[in-house]
Amino acid sequence: MKGYAGTILRLDLGSGRIEKQPLPGRLAEDYIGGRGFVARLMWEELPPGIDPFDPANPFITATGPMSGHLLPASGKTHFGSKSPATGGYADSNMGGHFGPTLKYAGYDGLVLTGAAAEPSLLVIDDESVEIRPAGDLWGMGSLTLEKRLKEDFGEDFEILTIGPAGENLVRFACISHDFGRQAGRTGIGAVLGSKKIKAVLVRGTGSLEAHDLEGLFEAAKKAFAAIREKPGFLGWTPEGTAGITNWVNEVGAFPTRNFQTSFSDHYEAINGKAVIERLKVTDKGCFCCPTPCGKYGRTRTSLGRAEVEGPEFESIALLGGCYDLQTIEDVAYANYLCDELGLDSISGGVVSAWAVECFERGILSREEIGREIRFGDLESLAYLLDLTAHRKGLGDPLAEGSKRAAGTIGQGSLDFAIQVKGLEWTGYECRNAPGMMLSYMTADVGPHHNRSWVLGHDVVGSAASVHDLIAGGGEVKKLPKAVVGGQSKNVIASQHLRPAFDLLGVCRLQFMELGFEVEHYEELFRLCTGRGLTWQGLLETSERVWNLTRSISLREIPGFGRDDDYPPARLMNDPVPNGPNRGHCLSREEIDQLLDEYYDARGWDRQGRPTAETLKRLGLEDVAEKLDR
Amino acid sequence: MQFILHHERCSGCRACLLACSVANFREITTARAALRIEPRFPAPGDYRIHMCDHCGACAEACPEEAIERKEDRYVLREEACSACGTCIEICPNEVLGANPETDLPILCTGCGECAAICPRDAIEIAGEDLQEVNA
The missing domain is CATH 1.10.569.10 (Aldehyde Ferredoxin Oxidoreductase Protein, subunit A, domain 2)
Structure with missing residues (x-):
């Protein structure tokens, strides 16, 4: 299967059993890769209703078809599991070099089940897969550990680590890599800790097969050159x-x-x-x-x-x-x-x-x-x-x-x-930003800007132009209260767009921040895989994944639905005390209006559950059947 | 073709390694490149680019005399190479690696694809002789 490594590596840490499973073609066609693989594998393999720290909770690592190829920002790696933070669907991703190296070792993904009997390292060296005792490393800080392992194993190993927080099952423990890259959210590091895996090392000396290598090389050179021509190349990067x-x-x-x-x-x-x-x-x-x-x-x-x-x-x-x-x-x-x-x-x-x-x-x-x-x-x-x-x-x-x-x-x-579903909010306060508020409320893993970001729409929507908002010399003026209503369309579009890059295995920032064009992704995908990809088709797959992740949370969290989509009381009841939005907040009625519009636009019922019709439209018939929708 | 290395511009992305591998071996991997990026973390927290500067130490050390000077660079006569690894061990820049499939050393061909792809111009193609430029 061109573009992919072609194999999923499965390891049961309890028995030590290793399986190298050919990548199912249907999985690649219907879910593309990365977050799509995480979601589908979790739906199929997570035993329903278990505790996130049950050894049977699978720890899934997945790359995309474009990961590791010679094209801009192809370094994303995705991790998924039942979330220690929310008890529902979780994924978290990071950049760095781990995913590409995993593919060079021959694997598109890694599924860990069971738990090791003692603190351990997982060492993947091309076809060799080994569990080694790591009792002397337990308790070590993530950065200190990575340095130690680089010294012991060599610079050409790429390394995931957990720190004391992961060992101690902190529900917001992260996975660390490359001295500063983290898959930070949803407590994914605690799942690795519950499996007694202190670090995962991978070295890969194999190569990837592209559908059209010569074409890909030429297109990649054009793509890198095109990015250099963007104003943001020198404007945003510094x-x-x-x-x-x-x-x-x-x-x-x-x-x-x-x-x-x-x-x-x-x-x-x-x-x-x-x-x-x-x-x-x-x-x-x-x-x-x-x-x-x-x-x-x-x-x-x-x-x-x-x-x-x-x-x-x-x-x-x-x-x-x-x-x-x-x-x-x-x-x-x-x-x-x-x-x-x-x-x-x-x-x-x-x-x-x-x-x-x-x-x-x-x-x-x-x-x-x-x-x-x-x-x-x-x-x-x-x-x-x-x-x-x-x-x-x-x-x-x-x-x-x-x-x-x-x-x-x-x-x-x-x-x-300041949380929704048990996961803490990220860096944008929303009491006068209804679209961004809705984005956080409905993000599948809990509030996270990487699922939808429409703050710009909110701000522009509240005034004639952004420039009118700030007086000359930086003096801050008061913003008008945002008009609530009509935000759903932008939010849903963003919820399909931003995670779409997570299916391909590339970073979204070249598109989002520099305006790197859609056509490049379509062409590079085709040259890697030999399969056609339209942007619209990619977004439809992203919608399928969004409904699947919602369905996983519905299956896993008793009574999950509308009540799990409300922001904390502070953001509904307490007007902002100062700054450009002083005096503003969104009322409970306005929040309810946002949710109603959103559920209707998604084809979900007013309790936030995808309808059978919606699931079937997206090719999720088996999900509709299992959920008895 | 000679190169000037601007270490401070390198952000460690390794596009150069892939371009080298694709251009010279038609393979998508970082394991077949004739240059090396050394991340130095956590301290001092930067990158060093290591490339062949055509010093000739490999040719001098080769027991089979399989590496010879051709115009401005050294090339491998594959049929003469015994894959003994002496050149790889002796390379003062530690940029000679073995092809994992053949065990033959990977020598810089001077194709310049690493410099062409680098989005930060950390590797620059120089018209002059590298020894003089870096002196």
């Missing part, structure tokens, strides 16, 4: 994702002090310019990426020095905004701590900020916490992150995520736990 910080704050969407407000006074101390001027050593790119968003640098703080990739926008927003750290050095250090401990820096920032608000309100005492904790204080954040990763004291409930922790601690703290 600061990467951190470059959006100023704009997000100026439109009143910057999550600040546990989302108490949406505007920060110190954003210029923690923006993309600060990253470049005060931290950066080098641009750090993923596999075949012409526009590296990774900014690797050094930081020095009251707690010490560190080398760290980033911070990118999300870490800036949740550590510098939500936890209110005041300098880019402090944000970078907190980012480093999350990376080393193996914590998602997004959820890590939100959960810690929630704890501070509990302390400020007298819900948590100094004695319960073990010390005073404050917004903006790096030492208290470092303390909370360490407690959480090791489940010490208050860290034990915090490690459960903000929804479960609020369930334990009570006293109204769920109202300001």
